[in-house]
Amino acid sequence: MSAERLNTGGSAIDRARPLTFSFDGRKVEAFVGDTIAAALLANDVAVVGRSFKYHRPRGVWGSGVEEPNALVDIAGRGPNMRATTELARQGLVALSVNASPDAAHDRSAFLDRFARFIPAAFYYKTFMWPDWHRFEPRIRAMAGLGKVDPAWTAPEAADQINHHCDVLVVGAGPAGLTAARIAAHDGKSVLLVDERMVPGGSLRHRDGGIDGKPSAQWITESLSALTGAGHLFLPATTAFGIYDHNLVALNQRHQDGRPDTLWRVRPRRIILATGALERPLPFADNDLPGIMSADAALVYLRCYAVRVGRRIVIATNNDSAYEVAEALTDAGATVTLIDMRQHDLPSAPKGVTILPGRMIASAQGKSRVESVTLDDGTKLTVDSVLVSGGWTPTLHLFGQARGKLAWSEKRAVFLPGDPVEGIAVAGAANGAVSLSEVFADVARATSSPPPISTGREASGGVVPAWPIAGAKGRIWIDYQSDVTAKDVELAARENFVSVEHLKRYTTLGMATDQGKTSNLLGLALLAGVSGRSIAETGTTTYRPPFTPVPLTSFAGPRSGELMAPVRRLPLENLHRAQGAVFQEYGGWLRPAFYGGADAERAIQDEARRARQSVALFDGSTLGKIEVIGPQAAAFVDFIYYNTMSTLKPGRCRYGFMLSENGVVFDDGILVRLDEHRFIVSCSTSHVAAVHARLEEWRQDRFGRDAVYIHNATSEMATLTVSGPASKQLLATLDLGLSLDDADLPHMAIGEGRFAGDLLRVARVSFTGDRSYELSIRADRAETLWRSLRQAGKAFDAVTLGLEALMILRAEKGYIVIGKDTDGTTMPQDLGVDGPRAKRQTDYVGRRSLFTEVAQAPNRLQLVGLAVREDEPPLAPGAHGILQDGPKLRSQGFVTSSYLSPVLERPIALGLIERGAARQGETIDMQHLGQKRRATITAPCAFDPSGARFNA
Amino acid sequence: MTRRYSAFSLFKEGLAGQTGWEPAWRSPSPRKSYDAIIIGGGGHGLATAYYLAKTHGVTNVAVLEKGWIGGGNTGRNTTVVRSNYYYPESVALYGLAHRLYEGLGQDLNYNVMLSQRGMISLCHSAIEMEIAARTVNAMQISGIDAELYSVDDVRRVAPIYNFSAQARYPVFGGVWQGRAGTARHDAVAWGYARAASGLGVDIIQNCEVTDFIIADGRCRGVVTTRGEMRAERIGMAVAGHSSVLAAKAGFHLPINSYALQACVSEPVKPILDTVVLSPGTGVYVSQSDKGEMVIGGALDRIPSYGQRGNLPTLEGVISGLLEMFPAFGQLKLMRQWAGIVDVVPDSSPIIGESPLPGLFLNCGWGTGGFKAIPAGGTLLAHLLATGKHNDISRPFDLDRFVTGRLIDEAAGSGIAH
Amino acid sequence: MQIFTCPFCGPRDESEFHFGGEAGNTRPDGADVPAERWARYLYMRANPKGATSEVWVHMTCGEFFIMERDSVGHKVAASHPLGGAEKSE
Numbered sequence A: 001m002s003a004e005r006l007n008t009g010g011s012a013i014d015r016a017r018p019l020t021f022s023f024d025g026r027k028v029e030a031f032v033g034d035t036i037a038a039a040l041l042a043n044d045v046a047v048v049g050r051s052f053k054y055h056r057p058r059g060v061w062g063s064g065v066e067e068p069n070a071l072v073d074i075a076g077r078g079p080n081m082r083a084t085t086e087l088a089r090q091g092l093v094a095l096s097v098n099a100s101p102d103a104a105h106d107r108s109a110f111l112d113r114f115a116r117f118i119p120a121a122f123y124y125k126t127f128m129w130p131d132w133h134r135f136e137p138r139i140r141a142m143a144g145l146g147k148v149d150p151a152w153t154a155p156e157a158a159d160q161i162n163h164h165c166d167v168l169v170v171g172a173g174p175a176g177l178t179a180a181r182i183a184a185h186d187g188k189s190v191l192l193v194d195e196r197m198v199p200g201g202s203l204r205h206r207d208g209g210i211d212g213k214p215s216a217q218w219i220t221e222s223l224s225a226l227t228g229a230g231h232l233f234l235p236a237t238t239a240f241g242i243y244d245h246n247l248v249a250l251n252q253r254h255q256d257g258r259p260d261t262l263w264r265v266r267p268r269r270i271i272l273a274t275g276a277l278e279r280p281l282p283f284a285d286n287d288l289p290g291i292m293s294a295d296a297a298l299v300y301l302r303c304y305a306v307r308v309g310r311r312i313v314i315a316t317n318n319d320s321a322y323e324v325a326e327a328l329t330d331a332g333a334t335v336t337l338i339d340m341r342q343h344d345l346p347s348a349p350k351g352v353t354i355l356p357g358r359m360i361a362s363a364q365g366k367s368r369v370e371s372v373t374l375d376d377g378t379k380l381t382v383d384s385v386l387v388s389g390g391w392t393p394t395l396h397l398f399g400q401a402r403g404k405l406a407w408s409e410k411r412a413v414f415l416p417g418d419p420v421e422g423i424a425v426a427g428a429a430n431g432a433v434s435l436s437e438v439f440a441d442v443a444r445a446t447s448s449p450p451p452i453s454t455g456r457e458a459s460g461g462v463v464p465a466w467p468i469a470g471a472k473g474r475i476w477i478d479y480q481s482d483v484t485a486k487d488v489e490l491a492a493r494e495n496f497v498s499v500e501h502l503k504r505y506t507t508l509g510m511a512t513d514q515g516k517t518s519n520l521l522g523l524a525l526l527a528g529v530s531g532r533s534i535a536e537t538g539t540t541t542y543r544p545p546f547t548p549v550p551l552t553s554f555a556g557p558r559s560g561e562l563m564a565p566v567r568r569l570p571l572e573n574l575h576r577a578q579g580a581v582f583q584e585y586g587g588w589l590r591p592a593f594y595g596g597a598d599a600e601r602a603i604q605d606e607a608r609r610a611r612q613s614v615a616l617f618d619g620s621t622l623g624k625i626e627v628i629g630p631q632a633a634a635f636v637d638f639i640y641y642n643t644m645s646t647l648k649p650g651r652c653r654y655g656f657m658l659s660e661n662g663v664v665f666d667d668g669i670l671v672r673l674d675e676h677r678f679i680v681s682c683s684t685s686h687v688a689a690v691h692a693r694l695e696e697w698r699q700d701r702f703g704r705d706a707v708y709i710h711n712a713t714s715e716m717a718t719l720t721v722s723g724p725a726s727k728q729l730l731a732t733l734d735l736g737l738s739l740d741d742a743d744l745p746h747m748a749i750g751e752g753r754f755a756g757d758l759l760r761v762a763r764v765s766f767t768g769d770r771s772y773e774l775s776i777r778a779d780r781a782e783t784l785w786r787s788l789r790q791a792g793k794a795f796d797a798v799t800l801g802l803e804a805l806m807i808l809r810a811e812k813g814y815i816v817i818g819k820d821t822d823g824t825t826m827p828q829d830l831g832v833d834g835p836r837a838k839r840q841t842d843y844v845g846r847r848s849l850f851t852e853v854a855q856a857p858n859r860l861q862l863v864g865l866a867v868r869e870d871e872p873p874l875a876p877g878a879h880g881i882l883q884d885g886p887k888l889r890s891q892g893f894v895t896s897s898y899l900s901p902v903l904e905r906p907i908a909l910g911l912i913e914r915g916a917a918r919q920g921e922t923i924d925m926q927h928l929g930q931k932r933r934a935t936i937t938a939p940c941a942f943d944p945s946g947a948r949f950n951a
Numbered sequence B: 001m002t003r004r005y006s007a008f009s010l011f012k013e014g015l016a017g018q019t020g021w022e023p024a025w026r027s028p029s030p031r032k033s034y035d036a037i038i039i040g041g042g043g044h045g046l047a048t049a050y051y052l053a054k055t056h057g058v059t060n061v062a063v064l065e066k067g068w069i070g071g072g073n074t075g076r077n078t079t080v081v082r083s084n085y086y087y088p089e090s091v092a093l094y095g096l097a098h099r100l101y102e103g104l105g106q107d108l109n110y111n112v113m114l115s116q117r118g119m120i121s122l123c124h125s126a127i128e129m130e131i132a133a134r135t136v137n138a139m140q141i142s143g144i145d146a147e148l149y150s151v152d153d154v155r156r157v158a159p160i161y162n163f164s165a166q167a168r169y170p171v172f173g174g175v176w177q178g179r180a181g182t183a184r185h186d187a188v189a190w191g192y193a194r195a196a197s198g199l200g201v202d203i204i205q206n207c208e209v210t211d212f213i214i215a216d217g218r219c220r221g222v223v224t225t226r227g228e229m230r231a232e233r234i235g236m237a238v239a240g241h242s243s244v245l246a247a248k249a250g251f252h253l254p255i256n257s258y259a260l261q262a263c264v265s266e267p268v269k270p271i272l273d274t275v276v277l278s279p280g281t282g283v284y285v286s287q288s289d290k291g292e293m294v295i296g297g298a299l300d301r302i303p304s305y306g307q308r309g310n311l312p313t314l315e316g317v318i319s320g321l322l323e324m325f326p327a328f329g330q331l332k333l334m335r336q337w338a339g340i341v342d343v344v345p346d347s348s349p350i351i352g353e354s355p356l357p358g359l360f361l362n363c364g365w366g367t368g369g370f371k372a373i374p375a376g377g378t379l380l381a382h383l384l385a386t387g388k389h390n391d392i393s394r395p396f397d398l399d400r401f402v403t404g405r406l407i408d409e410a411a412g413s414g415i416a417h
Numbered sequence C: 001m002q003i004f005t006c007p008f009c010g011p012r013d014e015s016e017f018h019f020g021g022e023a024g025n026t027r028p029d030g031a032d033v034p035a036e037r038w039a040r041y042l043y044m045r046a047n048p049k050g051a052t053s054e055v056w057v058h059m060t061c062g063e064f065f066i067m068e069r070d071s072v073g074h075k076v077a078a079s080h081p082l083g084g085a086e087k088s089e
Helices: A036-042 A107-117 A132-142 A174-185 A215-228 A294-304 A321-330 A396-400 A435-443 A485-493 A499-506 A519-529 A551-555 A572-577 A599-612 A632-639 A684-702 A726-731 A778-795 A802-811 A834-838 B007-015 B043-056 B088-102 B104-108 B126-142 B151-157 B185-198 B239-249 B311-324 B326-330 B370-386 C035-042
Strands: A014-023 A026-032 A071-074 A078-082 A093-096 A160-170 A190-193 A232-234 A237-243 A247-252 A261-272 A276-278 A291-293 A311-316 A334-339 A353-356 A360-365 A369-374 A379-381 A384-388 A391-393 A405-408 A413-416 A423-425 A476-478 A580-585 A588-594 A615-618 A625-628 A652-658 A664-674 A677-680 A708-711 A716-722 A749-754 A757-762 A771-777 A860-866 A879-884 A887-900 A905-913 A922-927 A930-937 B036-039 B061-064 B119-123 B147-149 B173-177 B202-204 B209-215 B218-224 B227-230 B233-236 B256-265 B275-278 B283-287 B293-296 B332-343 B350-353 B359-363 C003-006 C010-013 C017-022 C051-058 C063-070 C076-081
Touching: A014 A036, A026 A036, A036 A294, A107 B007, A160 A174, A174 A190, A174 A215, A174 A261, A174 A435, A190 A237, A215 A232, A237 A396, A261 A396, A261 A551, A276 A294, A291 A294, A294 A311, A294 A321, A294 A384, A311 A321, A321 A334, A321 A384, A360 A384, A369 A384, A391 A413, A476 A485, A476 A519, A485 A499, A485 A519, A499 A519, A499 B185, A551 B311, A551 B326, A551 B332, A572 A580, A572 A588, A572 A778, A588 A599, A588 A802, A599 A615, A599 A802, A615 A778, A625 A632, A625 A684, A632 A677, A632 A684, A664 A684, A684 A708, A684 C051, A684 C063, A716 A726, A716 A778, A726 A771, A726 A778, A749 A778, A771 A778, A802 A887, A802 A905, A860 A887, A879 A905, A879 B126, A887 B126, A922 B126, B036 B043, B036 B218, B036 B370, B043 B061, B043 B185, B043 B359, B043 B370, B061 B185, B088 B104, B088 B126, B088 B370, B104 B185, B119 B126, B119 B151, B126 B147, B126 B173, B147 B151, B151 B173, B185 B202, B185 B370, B209 B239, B218 B233, B233 B370, B239 B256, B239 B332, B239 B359, B256 B311, B275 B311, B283 B311, B293 B311, B311 B326, B311 B332, B350 B370, B359 B370, C003 C051, C003 C063, C003 C076
Parallel strands: A014 A093, A160 A190, A160 A261, A190 A232, A261 A423, A291 A384, A311 A334, A311 A384, A334 A353, B036 B061, B036 B233, B061 B202, B119 B275, B233 B359
Antiparallel strands: A014 A026, A071 A078, A071 A093, A237 A247, A247 A261, A276 A391, A360 A369, A369 A379, A405 A413, A580 A588, A615 A716, A625 A677, A625 A708, A652 A664, A664 A677, A716 A771, A749 A757, A757 A771, A860 A905, A860 A930, A879 A887, A879 A922, A887 A905, A922 A930, B119 B173, B147 B173, B209 B218, B218 B227, B256 B293, B256 B332, B275 B283, B283 B293, B350 B359, C003 C010, C017 C051, C051 C063, C063 C076
């Protein structure tokens, strides 16, 4: 027994509320307010985990986010949670990571005995023979830390909050609280955040007094002054990233089981009062459990009433450990203070033995530290070793904001260099030590009077304590990644002397703690070994996040349909009531077919009946973009491959839109309503992109007063009536216009009314049969659809899903852009060469139709592909193949393929090399290794004369 | 001193305290003149130097690196190696790279940890399955391994994927390449550097090219922060910074530079044994040997040279990942970063002589340069040694933007090329 | 999240904008434009590192405009409508 809970004290715990949880199957007693680490220490659990590589036993090092060792998997929460920041809860189940069966008795501990053969980066030097794959599974199984529960599901979506403020203060220690108060006093709106559960920073456990009051009182008063004035304080909230334009990301932890919350904060000014972190000291086996940060030991004593040992050695290179020595002595421990400095020491606390000018050379012990040997050979028996290797200002956020650091020889730390716009650094992060210095530092930027330190003042005396090349034993630099001083020396020997190479070669600083305790020691040693100064050696790039952030915080509510909402038809409910099976097409949820468990049969049936009588189809998703204005005709001429200005009002024309690279971008019908008004109809999935292109050309080339463009797609529903009986069906309804073919011929548009609303009736056809597209206000479409269905009963009308429509259009050889064309298809490949050959005016993509590749003889061209009637359809995606010398090569592929119910045979479309000139030729096809033969035909397999348009 | 890497040498050095290892590569002072100079000490530049020395016997070569070798996109990518391409030209190029990767560890005497754990590119609809079939058939015809996977096949290789019917992007199947996988990115750079240095190549770090020496219409050398160096053949392999050097040489390239972000989770025990790409979410993920989830997504939307991650893209990528693997909601993000990639209209690389004679290009790899390193090096080395294309590099010449013979894989591959 | 300024709507989140291309890339008309000139218009870019002048579209209002910004540090210097008259800093 060495660590124990004292009977009194502990500012963070509530002794009236005991609780128990389990760690590695062992029952642990704790109080509300304890962190898991505090409770483990109070229960004298020395070994809390195993290291990443050598499976060395490791104990609690720190008391906060810098913790490299004490990671635990918490059931229901996730892997790799820091025991130093996670609160103990009743019934919580924690398991140590990377240990089997548990941290105290890890089966893989033997690996440490082979450490000399597996130094940093050893894996690059071996396992090449016979093959890395032979070794990888075992290496992988040994790597990793905690375990993911594959059955875990998110309890609820994480919140995400946007916030604006004048001043964001990161860190609610003495500097941050003061900065926040001053900013508030100056009339600014303030957001103050701190990653700990409570404000105060070092004031929580360090001696001090402010404005004549105890620190605790000053903290409370400062905070209530802030929040009372309407400013916001977020505890348990980590500012983890500063991004472009000084957007700051926060992760807020909740204590009620909710997922963490992501805050996106847009402050006018950022004050980083992020404090400093204590470094370890380099000596052999400085990673043994029971060796911890001196400051952390003070936190555990004063906040959790845990005295971490009875016979304690404190080793330091600076003044901050003296208060720790005094406090632990007062708490009944026997303390020996080893100060590597010979001179200018602070006065010795009462009852503390001080050994000046001495250092620890090595620690001894099996699964916890039992003794230390000093550099003069003295051996001291201990149950706990506390170390303070100096303080590293926490400048991660400053670095993320691309702030440059400047090395301070005097303080042996990196401090902020040139300022970054909108960001100030204050307090210990800026190198201040005593409260007086901290307050003076904060006040420098303002006119308001700062608080006055009236209690004990810390002093900042320090000498460097860097690892030295060639030192005996294994001096641990990065605890979590298992990097020793020898590894750093090895890297330097092998020319990995860039600090970024050192990091990657040894993995120093790449663990979950991102090297908060280890980076400076590593680069100082590298500097020494490579004969450079620390300033010359430099630091690695700071990257977000400051501490690991739950992925759920970033995802927020974006899951399922909210990932990318589907668009829905105005008549969706009617289709559902009719038994439609929906699928997503181009972002829209549309009926694939209606009714029946047998999809194939339902689709065939719809396609067959559509040719026999009449079909109803909901085509509302079709793009309807209006082009209006004095230059509208010139505009559509430029936009389309085909000449469109010759189109007469009231008529429709099919055409292509090209990209500037000549490739067919979209196809569709252009309607001319009157001299200056057109409707561009485009493919469902291209509406947004076509609209954007039209706007771009309008603004870039034609001007605002020449053309106006309006996307009316979602305003109008379009219902199609197609088939031999379509005219008769429509004649039974009162549509307010003449259906006579002389008045409304194929490719004409007329205006009528339905139930008082404007109805546009276009005689255009995607089925090859006589067709009428009826467009009406989207919110009145339901009545029209019901009327059509009612009227359709007399004609055996069928409702078409999209799949059956695909068959009908393929029978006619009509293409679907992106399915029957690819990213190289030009209009001449689709048999439309006229405009290319004849047009004299410019249009989008024109010049690209005359490049070398556009005029190449071996282009893929649209064809039909026929197989024998008794064979199954070709597989879409099957390729035509050609033996070209020793090589097999593709000569095109099947783009669409169906069984045609009206022709009672398979039909297919494809893009085949020189296809247009090869009709009648039989070619070899290959699909997933299977070979077949097909005959090249014209694309149109049904009613090539087009008689049915007017049938 | 120990030079050769093996289990035995590691053991021997273990007994001696690992003190006998030679520097992995030399850091000599730059000379005034070389037979060839390669600008850019990333994977492509170092590989070029290696193949120049090994294949063509040209060893009087310098690799000039602005910062530290492997510090650009080589050290910032998501380490996927694959060759599942649609067009025969691409298959020839990436197939060459893939084959060289398969022997690279032994060739370089450096374990690059090629892990051929397979990659599944998912399909989320029936029409995507048709396109996938088109792709798989094209690859099989070109002689590259590829299979069309059913949902059940996908379930077998990625059992923790979200197969729920409620998923935003349901799984219909996918394209499987079994030989695909990952490799250790840093090791590729270091392995090539060590092998090239061993053959006599000078690797010069902290050496930024500030200008070209041009005489009689030819590139004759470079001006650098470490002095002038002359060579009759100069290659550049500087990815996202290609346009910057091109401007110094007096020409434009068909390149826009964008940040491509990636991130890793904390390390966990093995849970994902393959590389998974979802075109719906635009996200791909694999688990590194260390146990981290290595996560990539689409390009940033804003042209940039700032090698810095941002929030909007990250949020999109992570929400996509959790849609694919809900259980990863337990994980935490450990690190986020960005590389600057050289995006070309057809997303295929540019290999060949530049408009400035004597200066040769290896650029335009966009988001997919890592997997091509051995081929990029082989082809640029061939150009530098012979002054001519070989059959594989010919289609990727800059002149394709004039002839229109673009090699646009957009139809055949998802975002992860 | 960067903040861009639409000359018509004011400062907005980057997600509302779409990159249009480098400013000043004029289209050569005609079927007989030399192939190299056409390729230059279609594909060749300065892609500057540092100060840039670009065409952007603010998708929520649909207006295209010119934005001057730094492609490394991402500081936005100015934005103005196509044609250039009014500037908003």
